[in-house]
Amino acid sequence: xxxxxxxxxxxxxxxxxxxxxxxxxxxxxxxxxxxxxxxxxxxxxxxxxxxxxxxxxxxxxxxxxxxxxxxxxxxxxxxxxxxxxxxxxxxxxxxxxxxxxxxxxxxxxxxxxxxxxxxxxxxxxxxxxxxxxxxxxxxxxxxxxxxxxxxxxxxxxxxxxxxxxxxxxxxxxxxxxxxxxxxxxx
Numbered sequence: 001x002x003x004x005x006x007x008x009x010x011x012x013x014x015x016x017x018x019x020x021x022x023x024x025x026x027x028x029x030x031x032x033x034x035x036x037x038x039x040x041x042x043x044x045x046x047x048x049x050x051x052x053x054x055x056x057x058x059x060x061x062x063x064x065x066x067x068x069x070x071x072x073x074x075x076x077x078x079x080x081x082x083x084x085x086x087x088x089x090x091x092x093x094x095x096x097x098x099x100x101x102x103x104x105x106x107x108x109x110x111x112x113x114x115x116x117x118x119x120x121x122x123x124x125x126x127x128x129x130x131x132x133x134x135x136x137x138x139x140x141x142x143x144x145x146x147x148x149x150x151x152x153x154x155x156x157x158x159x160x161x162x163x164x165x166x167x168x169x170x171x172x173x174x175x176x177x178x179x180x181x182x183x184x185x186x
């Protein structure tokens with residue numbers, strides 16, 4: 001196996017592991033990190049060329065959710081037909097990463113941040129729209145009432161995703177600097 005393919009596979013495994021490590025708590029607790037699924041999907045789209053990585057990420061995220069509800073005592077409140085709206089939501093986030101990866105400088109700060117902010121915001125809207133449309137838990141609420149109730153979750157939803165993406169951006173920048181410094185020495 002070439003080192004480029006091996007590094008790519010290790011990157012994919014690390015991003016999937018990030019989902020495994022953080023998925024069980026959307027907003028984090030004193031003992032659990034907040035959910036990094038959207039950040040991992042965005043980065044997977046940017047860094048992994050094959051669609052199978054999207055499929056693996058979705059399967060892992062859903063497996064963690066079903067484990068949490070079935071065995072870890074997490075509430076099944078969000079489980080409804082609307083839950084399946086996460087598939088197109090996650091595909092959209094991954095696709096935005098793929099599109100950004102095709103740019104001349106995908107990690108240019110302005111385009112990286114703007115794309116991440118936009119797709120995370122759209123993911124919030126799309127996933128909640130699916131839940132509103134297909135969940136029996138909110139069927140008595142008007143769209144305005146529903147929007148008012150879920151709006152409180154937008155800031156943490158966006159903030160945690162952007163936090164993880166900022167860490168990834170900074171780590172990449174540091175690794176590039178280190179690599180350049182080492183190549184000057186050699």
